[in-house]
Amino acid sequence: MSAPARPESLAKLEKLLAALAARGIVSAADLDEAQARTDRASPEIGARMVARAWLDPDWRALLLRDGAQAAEQMGVSMAGAPPLGVLEDKSGLHHLVVCTLCSCYPRAVLGYPPSWYKSFEYRSRAVREPRAVLAEWGTVLPPGTKIRVVDSTADYRWMVLPERPAGTEGWSEDRLAALVTRDALVGVALPQAPVAAAAE
């Protein structure tokens, strides 16, 4: 058996990279560095930012005013990253992020987007029938909550700041951060309130 044919797209990619390098636009080292930066990022960064915002009102204000500066303060390198906007959920208002045009995603603080975020289905449905999409995720919003879909079309990248679940009073930042999943930072899920430990 012979090896499978090499995809034509790879040959095209190599030509493109060679042309960019030859013109001094992007070097292989630049690409490695950009990839390493995204590899280092993960939703745990966004989760820590949310947990800290739940605990520290001043830092929350900074996060909402200038997400990139807030991230830098936590030691996240935002060099070369687009501005970061943070969407504040509150009682009666829930945010859901989508990029209908492509797959814009706050990689600096969430890492690589999941494949469903880039899918045609999510991109076309989240903006048109967000309630059906949330229902399929099993996400139940409190009654009366309005949904605000944020279509990420241009130069910002958007992350949701969910509400702090009830029953987490006195929790540490680490413990709170563990409640905040990638999906909650996009808005398809909510941070799960802890199960009442006393329930027998």
Add this chain to the structure above:
Amino acid sequence: MSGPSGGAVAGARFAAGDRVRVRDDWPERRGPCHIRTPHYLRGRIGRVQAVLGAFPNPEDLAFARPAPVRPLYHVLFDQPPIWREGAEGDTVLVEIFEHWLDPDTEQEPKAA
């Protein structure tokens, strides 16, 4: 640069609270282009929520042309009029460049 909570951008035509109409324009029909204004918003009326800053026009950047910076706005739209379905009070919030927006000329009913 101003943050999402708004702020002054030199020369910005609109401010938070202004009612605007997205141009009902379809450059896609005229030739190759790179447009960041979603189809579903062309011709729609919304309200400026924030001035996000000023950024090089992606319609030029995509073709490696000199790209002058343009004010970028966060514009809020009611969802049901766009799709003729959906829940009352649900909204869509979208980044739109200034050259895609006109002042909304339909006057809101004034309080007596």
